[in-house]
Amino acid sequence: MPMHVIPLEGLPMVQAGDDLAAFLLSTIKQSGLELVDGDILCLAQKIVSKAEGRQIRLDSVTASERAVELGKITDKDPRMVQLVLDESTVILRTRPGALIVRHKLGFVGANAGIDQSNVDHSAGESALLLPVDPDASAMRLRTAVRAATGKTCGVIITDSHNRPWRLGTIGSAIGSAGVRVLQDHRGGHDIFGRELKVTLINRADAIATMATLLMGETTERIPAALVRGLPPDDTNDTAQLINRPLEEDLFK
Amino acid sequence: MPMHVIPLEGLPMVQAGDDLAAFLLSTIKQSGLELVDGDILCLAQKIVSKAEGRQIRLDSVTASERAVELGKITDKDPRMVQLVLDESTVILRTRPGALIVRHKLGFVGANAGIDQSNVDHSAGESALLLPVDPDASAMRLRTAVRAATGKTCGVIITDSHNRPWRLGTIGSAIGSAGVRVLQDHRGGHDIFGRELKVTLINRADAIATMATLLMGETTERIPAALVRGLPPDDTNDTAQLINRPLEEDLFK
Numbered sequence: 001m002p003m004h005v006i007p008l009e010g011l012p013m014v015q016a017g018d019d020l021a022a023f024l025l026s027t028i029k030q031s032g033l034e035l036v037d038g039d040i041l042c043l044a045q046k047i048v049s050k051a052e053g054r055q056i057r058l059d060s061v062t063a064s065e066r067a068v069e070l071g072k073i074t075d076k077d078p079r080m081v082q083l084v085l086d087e088s089t090v091i092l093r094t095r096p097g098a099l100i101v102r103h104k105l106g107f108v109g110a111n112a113g114i115d116q117s118n119v120d121h122s123a124g125e126s127a128l129l130l131p132v133d134p135d136a137s138a139m140r141l142r143t144a145v146r147a148a149t150g151k152t153c154g155v156i157i158t159d160s161h162n163r164p165w166r167l168g169t170i171g172s173a174i175g176s177a178g179v180r181v182l183q184d185h186r187g188g189h190d191i192f193g194r195e196l197k198v199t200l201i202n203r204a205d206a207i208a209t210m211a212t213l214l215m216g217e218t219t220e221r222i223p224a225a226l227v228r229g230l231p232p233d234d235t236n237d238t239a240q241l242i243n244r245p246l247e248e249d250l251f252k
Numbered sequence: 253m254p255m256h257v258i259p260l261e262g263l264p265m266v267q268a269g270d271d272l273a274a275f276l277l278s279t280i281k282q283s284g285l286e287l288v289d290g291d292i293l294c295l296a297q298k299i300v301s302k303a304e305g306r307q308i309r310l311d312s313v314t315a316s317e318r319a320v321e322l323g324k325i326t327d328k329d330p331r332m333v334q335l336v337l338d339e340s341t342v343i344l345r346t347r348p349g350a351l352i353v354r355h356k357l358g359f360v361g362a363n364a365g366i367d368q369s370n371v372d373h374s375a376g377e378s379a380l381l382l383p384v385d386p387d388a389s390a391m392r393l394r395t396a397v398r399a400a401t402g403k404t405c406g407v408i409i410t411d412s413h414n415r416p417w418r419l420g421t422i423g424s425a426i427g428s429a430g431v432r433v434l435q436d437h438r439g440g441h442d443i444f445g446r447e448l449k450v451t452l453i454n455r456a457d458a459i460a461t462m463a464t465l466l467m468g469e470t471t472e473r474i475p476a477a478l479v480r481g482l483p484p485d486d487t488n489d490t491a492q493l494i495n496r497p498l499e500e501d502l503f504k
Contacts, residue, residue, distance in 0.1 A: 117442045168457065192374075199369070205422050210462045243419070
């Protein structure tokens with residue numbers, strides 16, 4: 001069965017306190033689309049963070065001595081570094097331009113996902129943190145969509161990530177509800193009947209990657225997309241499942 | 253504009269010497285599809301390797317002392333280890349079950365992409381190497397498709413890769429022709445007019461990820477998919493562009 005990735009065009013600019021589910025449903029309706037069971041709503045982390053009031057003005061941040069020191073090493077505003085420190089549990093790498101950490105949520109990446117692009121700085125230079133609990137955000141949206149439409153949809157909250165050995169960002173799932181995140185083929189058999197040993201497929205990241213590509217292909221004003229055509233999932237999987245425990249890091 | 257990912261069902265089993273372009277075109281025709289300019293044909297590495305005769309019988313491989321030693325550390329057949337050594341330039345990590353190397357083609361990953369699943373072992377236990385030059389393979393397919401149909405399509409050769417900190421494989425582009433692989437937004441502006449500093453998007457990997465998800469969702473017998481709906485590219489990009497030089501490894 002083919003899969004379709006449909007940009008949700010015309011979403012209003014999102015601000016703290018906005019009802020994202022209502023925004024999405026009205027945009028879907030205006031696009032002439034109708035949700036069906038199994039549809040997966042993909043939202044850029046940014047609009048979720050904005051709706052949840054995760055924008056911080058830098059003049060409200062006091063940089064610690066450590067943040068000042070790391071700011072010098074990484075060539076970053078010490079207040080931005082302070083926000084990264086506050087959001088992370090382990091600093092993995094520091095060098096000019098790069099501050100790679102393990103986020104409190106378990107993700108490893110640059111700057112704890114904190115970003116200043118596509119953020120309104122008119123009230124003072126600001127930064128946008130990740131949602132406090134993106135899996136819970138996804139679940140709330142899924143519940144709200146079901147309450148409003150009766151349809152059982154998956155929800156994925158996407159972010160763009162760098163990878164150690166491959167240039168260019170791709171989308172990842174940082175929050176997920178109602179989507180089978182990891183599909184385990186271990187114990188199954190290949191087309192010649194041989195046992196499959198290590199085939200664990202990350203579905204949520206693949207779906208996030210598609211949606212993120214389309215969001216980027218069109219315009220930065222399209223922070224949401226609908227993925228249609230995958231079989232509906234009955235699952236309690238969350239994006240937290242994706243985090244490889246640091247002690248199992250194959251590449252360490 | 254929506255994107256569509258369409259599985260190419262009914263492709264015959266591929267053997268050394270087969271004409272993949274002819275197989276693909278006949279499968280597309282039988283599916284009632286018609287190629288349009290800008291379509292991107294995504295092929296699992298495995299069928300390309302098979303067509304190119306990259307299947308090796310293990311009884312033809314002599315393990316060196318080093319391969320025997322690494323076989324003990326990694327708990328792998330020393331002949332498989334020998335194949336990995338022959339295909340790679342640097343060994344990055346060794347531990348039970350894991351042999352992470354830099355492939356001659358520049359990719360970093362497990363076992364130099366050498367795999368024994370979905371391979372016919374009836375003539376003796378075998379392994380399948382990556383194509384010698386996947387970018388060239390993609391270009392040949394693109395040229396053959398254009399010659400046969402007059403349509404200008406992209407071609408991506410996909411493989412499944414692990415990542416250091418995220419569980420579950422996702423697809424990557426190891427060969428590409430006619431697809432803008434990296435899209436550089438640096439120097440552009442965000443929705444509030446602020447300059448974008450580090451937005452480099454990996455389109456080829458995102459497309460490969462979608463196609464790979466669909467190939468895995470359906471059945472291991474569907475090793476090809478068509479991605480439709482992205483704007484046609486006029487580019488000489490190759491998948492080689494994706495390899496981050498080891499000295500620029502942000503995470504090292």
